[in-house]
Amino acid sequence: DGGITQSPKYLFRKEGQNVTLSCEQNLNHDAMYWYRQDPGQGLRLIYYSQIVNDFQKGDIAEGYSVSREKKESFPLTVTSAQKNPTAFYLCASSIPTGVATNEKLFFGSGTQLSVL
Amino acid sequence: QQQVKQSPQSLIVQKGGIPIINCAYENTAFDYFPWYQQFPGKGPALLIAIRPDVSEKKEGRFTISFNKSAKQFSLHIMDSQPGDSATYFCAASIQTSGSRLTFGEGTQLTVNP
Numbered sequence: 001d002g003g004i005t006q007s008p009k010y011l012f013r014k015e016g017q018n019v020t021l022s023c024e025q026n027l028n029h030d031a032m033y034w035y036r037q038d039p040g041q042g043l044r045l046i047y048y049s050q051i052v053n054d055f056q057k058g059d060i061a062e063g064y065s066v067s068r069e070k071k072e073s074f075p076l077t078v079t080s081a082q083k084n085p086t087a088f089y090l091c092a093s094s095i096p097t098g099v100a101t102n103e104k105l106f107f108g109s110g111t112q113l114s115v116l
Numbered sequence: 117q118q119q120v121k122q123s124p125q126s127l128i129v130q131k132g133g134i135p136i137i138n139c140a141y142e143n144t145a146f147d148y149f150p151w152y153q154q155f156p157g158k159g160p161a162l163l164i165a166i167r168p169d170v171s172e173k174k175e176g177r178f179t180i181s182f183n184k185s186a187k188q189f190s191l192h193i194m195d196s197q198p199g200d201s202a203t204y205f206c207a208a209s210i211q212t213s214g215s216r217l218t219f220g221e222g223t224q225l226t227v228n229p
Contacts, residue, residue: 004159033216040125042205042219043160058216090159105152105217107159 003027006091006108012116013078013085021076021111023091030095032074033105036060037088046089049074078113086115119143120208122220129196130228137191137223139206144187146208150217151180151191154203163204164191167211196227 004025013019025032034046045058049068063082068074078085089112092105121140129135139149150165166173166180166189173180177194193200206220 040221042122042221044219045216048216092159104150104162105160107161109158 004091004093004106004108006089006111009109009111011111011113013113014116016080018077018079019085019113021078021089021091021113023074023076023108024072025074025091025093025106025108026072027093027095027106028071029093029106030071031093032068033092033094034058034064034066034074034076035090035092037090037110043090046076085113088112120206120218120220122206122223124223125221126224126226128226128228131197133196133227135193135196135200135225135227137204137206137225138188139190139208139220140186140188141208142187143208143210145210148209148211149180149182149189150207151178152205152207152219154205154222156202160203160205193225196225198227198229201225201227 007022031050033048035043036046037043044060046064047055047058047066049055052068052071055066055068063079065077088110090110091108094105119142123138127135151163152160153163154160164175164178166182168184171182179192182189204223207217209217
């Protein structure tokens with residue numbers, strides 16, 4: 001089955017610790033995204049990448065970092081600088097169609113990150 | 117600032133009812149308005165989308181109504197079923213410039229049997 005795989009499903013972070021969330025896709029999509037979901041706040045964009053070895057900050061990038069070394073993978077690191085990391089993190093991908101880079105987003109099943 | 121405001125935050129209807137979720141936007145350059153459906157513990161999935169050259173779009177029991185002059189659009193679910201219970205997000209973007217989606221805050225819909 002083609003799709004987006006996020007792991008782990010649940011993750012706990014200790015104070016001062018960096019944690020990395022995995023996102024892998026086998027849809028052959030060029031564009032990938034990381035969103036943060038908090039109750040009552042919708043989906044907020046953290047980082048996105050339209051092509052391998054290139055990525056841009058979204059609306060709430062502070063305290064996060066990403067890499068895009070392979071087309072299939074877009075891991076997100078939540079650093080100790082992110083003071084309120086507890087949230088549901090969603091990875092997504094899309095096919096750029098001309099200039100319409102987000103015609104349809106395909107989402108993974110998410111990772112719930114909690115602070116110990 | 118590009119914003120999309122969604123209401124209500126939560127909605128409870130009986131089976132067979134017609135829940136309506138509303139969204140309002142500010143940026144008149146937005147030209148693509150999708151709705152995403154999210155079940156608990158899962159990622160959202162595209163449900164239906166509309167562009168501003170039409171005032172209504174239907175796909176099965178789901179209808180988007182679009183009012184360009186009022187800068188509002190809404191989702192109607194006909195003959196709602198308990199299986200429609202989910203969180204619904206509206207969104208908007210400027211497709212011609214390849215902008216990223218701006219999401220509304222979400223509406224948690226419960227359809228009682």
